[in-house]
Amino acid sequence: MMSIAVRVKELDELARQQQPIESNPSSQADRVFRIDTEFEDVRLMLRRWQAACIDGVLPPYEELALGSVGRFADELAVVRLSEGHAGFILRAGSRFCSLADIAEASVSLSVLPFAVRRAVNDAIDLARLAARPYLTLCRSIIDGMVSTMEVLALPLSCRWPGEYFLIFARPRKSQVDLARLLINSTDEGILALSPLEGVGTAPRDYQVLSINNAAARMLGAPAENMRLRLLSEVSAAECLARLLDQRSRNRSQGPAVPSLELEYDLAGEAISLQVGVVETDGLLAVTLTDVREIRNREVLFRSLFDDNPVPMYVRHLATGVFLNVNAAALHLYGHDRAAFLALDIRNLEPNSAARVGSSGERFARHRTASGAELDVIEYTRAITVGGQPATLSTIVDVTERKRAEERISFLAHHDPLTGVGNRTTFSQEIEEAVATAVAGHQPFALVLIDLDDFKAVNDTLGHAAGDSLLIETADRIRRLLRRTDLVARLGGDEFAVLLRGALSRDDVQLLAGRIIQAIAQPHGYEGHKLSIGASLGAAIAPVDAREAGTLLKCADLALYRSKREGKGTFHFFEPEMDAEMRERRELELELRAADFDRELELHYQPIISLRSGGLRGFEALVRWRNPRRGMVSPAEFIPLAEETGMIDAIGRWVLEEACRRAAAWPQDLIIAVNASAVQFRQGRFAETVTQALAASGLDPSRLEIEITESVLLADTGANLALLERLKDVGVRVALDDFGTGYSSMSYLRRFPFSRLKIDRSFIRDIGSSRESMAIVRAIIGLSANLGIDTTAEGVETGAQLELLRQERCGEIQGFLFSPPVDSVGALRIIDSYRSDESKVA
The missing domain is CATH 3.20.20.450 (EAL domain)
Structure with a gap:
């Protein structure tokens, strides 16, 4: 069983959900707990625990653990906490031991798997703090399925030293097999292997951690029969184990090749596979691609070469001069036959050195007649043409695949709309920057940017206009930064800028002003002039904070101050802002x-x-x-x-x-x-x-x-x-x-x-500003023509009253009267x- 920790955020949400409620305020005995369990008998257990609480004292250990919840004994563990010692499981039921992956029923909590240990400790800590039961969750992989396990801690009183808890554990009914769903959607075989070193001179073996149906078919065994078994235990897979073992030994002699070739018989059928291997943290991700069709075409080259849809050519082994080419290759490279046969391999590969795989395939970059470059895999086989040694090449164009991989890699770290960094990249960069700053090497500034009035553009002109504005805004910000700086879109209309280097506060403030000015410039969209603003907040590391989360909070507080005080403003974080936010929460x-x-x-x-x-x-x-x-x-x-x-x-x-x-x-x-x-x-x-x-x-x-x-x-x-x-x-x-x-x-x-x-700002200046007077007169005139009444707000002087009377304003309101x-x-x-x-x- 593999366990996966539940995020702290999820535990916080559980804590909020598990607040006590009064079903009958007049009776403490009716008090129940809103605990998000899917099991009715667990609710019965909670009611029994509640019933055993007398005058606010926790239920006695002897009464509950040995009595009223005995029916749950198989799924329970008794945990004792002693000061200065780790929690200890005094006894545990067999089902609990199985779920917790422990062989003994009396062990320290420290030996539990991480996720289970964390869920148990969290449940105990919360129950201990609140003096009532608490439920936490952890994810477990049981029989290859992702399952959610409920971990419930019930605090008890006891006449013996220490604190006692009943720990209940049970998986929920729903299970998810996401990985299986994903990897079984492809015809390419996929395996995850754990290498096992051989004893003495014995070769390496490999344990199958995961395998999809396609790989299982290629190796001639049901997928469920291969999981967690050794490759050597499956006859067809044994040759794959030998191939991987040979690859491991060859690595000491040079860099590993990206793919291998594997051929074997399966139930009388010749199987030919291309094997891709990627190693991460000691595990191997293996892909199996059936290349029998390509191999068969190579064997039947004489009859199928010309009409083969796969690009193919024949070249002289020593000189590389092309001796023959099929129509597919001519189409791929854009040459006519005569022009192609006048070339040699160096003309196709002018600027790259091909890498050769263990089975003779070449990974190269070829140039077409138009100058475009293609990423290709060249499968070669030695043949003889006119008594001279030659090479038959089959070309697989992997340009689009590489571009797709590069695009996927790009999207993993960039915002797909604006092309700037995304939240993932930003989180990684700020963590590294904070660590560097705290070590005393390179202070930096974090600036958060929130667009003003962006929602109005989206609502009035549509999301296409909003997207256009976001793209232009990101570009304007990027043009103001240095190459060492980072701009990222955190979501919606919020951006973040990470300014590396020992910038002064004056430098940061100057840049912030330039960003505000740049964003405020009108942006044209389909005949419209779109105008928005920006509010900015900044914090400096390590002066304001020495952790990424705290630094973000500081910059966010500064941004909140800017938005509160008006649009188009900028503030640095100040310590009193935190106090103001706490005061706001209290209010x-x-x-x-x-x-x-x-x-x-x-x-x-x-x-x-x-x-x-x-x-x-x-x-x-x-x-x-x-x-x-x-x-x-x-x-x-x-x-x-x-x-x-x-x-x-x-x-x-x-x-x-x-x-x-x-x-x-x-x-x-x-x-x-x-x-x-x-x-x-x-x-x-x-x-x-x-x-x-x-x-x-x-x-x-x-x-x-x-x-x-x-x-x-x-x-x-x-x-x-x-x-x-x-x-x-x-x-x-x-x-x-x-x-x-x-x-x-x-x-x-x-x-x-x-x-x-009429807004009071116009009334205030009506006697001293010709512009205000003109605006008031225009509003009153417009209203009269439309048959709409007018009210002037903020009338405080007799002079203002008299001017409004002269303009025939309908109604007035202000401190002049009351x-x-x-x-x-x-x-x-x-x-x-x-x-x-x-x-x-």
Whole structure:
């Protein structure tokens, strides 16, 4: 049995899944564990373990191990941990011994196979930490099948010294034979062999670790009968063992040839094989190719030479001059017959020295009439022509095969779209670079690059446009780097650059600025000018980190700072960034645990009509009163809620609360509620709105949903359809922060908004900037022509108010009238305006 370790990431996922849950909070005895086992009797074992827990004390060893789970004894082991000593298996059932590949039922854990030992130790460590059962997995190859084995550790109490655990092991039912499926899909024989040195003068032998059906047919035995047997034990395979043994002895006299020839009789039939051998870590990968057809054609050369589809020629042994050639060879090399027969072998091989295999085949590079080069294998046989020694050559063109191999090798280390390094190459390079830097030889910088607004290009123009942009971006980055540097695409729109050498921070910052500028340059695609940006973060090794994973985390924190502070920016890692991220995680946990009804509250900012001077309604703004932190700014928790997906639940609460409050106001007042693009992506926003209206009894015409252009940048068709559903219900829709996006005008043509809200950045400078004044005037004029209301946000001075009045702006909102207030304050404002309807007039 061969065992394969499960990745730590998979164990972490198991740990997250195996959290205790309360099936009945009022009864500790009903507590169960969500452990991902496929066996019902294992769940019974867990219930028995749970039932044996009294007052939080682990079940006694004597009661559980010797009593209630005795039926599982064959699959159990008892493990004791003693301080300062490795874990020890006191006793184990026969099935457990078989799965763990141990001959004795009382051994140290250290003798277990690595993967089993790791799974057992992980299960014990987790169970020990949580004081409850834990399940881990390991992969095992049992009878040639990949099987997943469950390893369950149950902690016990005991009156004897040490800590005691019951370890249960059982393979799951499902098994996978991936290797067999793959290697049996080819007609080429494939074997994996383990060389065994002979004793004394005895020759080497080879154990068959794996063999496909094609190889088994060539060697005359069923595949299942040959696995884990010696080649010498199978009559037809014995000659292969001798051939490989001879190859091993010949290696001391020179480099090994890439292929060998093998001929033998099998059930009265002559078998002729080409044998390829690749050695890795002491194991041999052997390929068997049936070349009998080629050999037969050589034997029948006189009758079949001219019409043979395989390129063939005859050359003089001493001079290499060509004496004959068939049509296939003329076609391959592009010569006519007279021209070819005027050549010799040196004309075909002007720049390469052929390598000769053990069976006489030659591996060479030939040149055609057009100058193209071909990789060929030349099989030769000595013949006599006109009494003179000559060579009959059969040519196999392996150019495409070599190109395919080179392409496969390239794709294993490069991104297929952009041609830069892939994540695999990047991981290898950064590990080596960190090791070199830590040794004090060569510090280096790691720069992470994330493209800004790339998703908008994909969503609006399609993936072909996005791919074109990624290819151009990778090329622009590559042109800015030195030959010693590495650029890799980590996935999506994220790139990484590894800058080798002792670069100063100023040098790195200068390069980062050049990368930002290069990426920001417009890119042409089918008549479109595509413009994106890039945010960059960098970390220096070994100053910032001495491990590859930690260095990546540092650069990622710097990148996060850049994206948070604005597009097209660059930051180096700073130690406080780690603290900020930890603080952000704590805030996220507190937000997830928040009681919305107690901690969230709505504040209301009045919307004033400039035409009538009266109160038009309020915009609802959510606030979070954290029990530990006090009032948390929406600028902190709203982006966090959007990133984590919690905005959907918060938005639902805001809608329900706002509609409930507004239903108690005078019937002519509206309530405006902001909606996030993330809420639209959830796909349930329309239902959330209609449910809030139904629950509150609020007239749909009194509800106004405010969206930003980010809602329309993603999945525009679906989101426009959702807005149409809201409008059909009677809900008003306003476009917030108008004028700050990319394609505002196109949205106005595609959807009849009820209102445009002029961004406060234009209102702030309206008295001092001609450009801001012109933009405000244009928006108000455009809205009037389209029959759309306008609201100016952020009005703080009388001068701004007067200018907006002159421009005939419809409504205003800002601190000049009132900051956002709580629900009691909103009622006071309503009462105030009801007693004096000309507040602004």
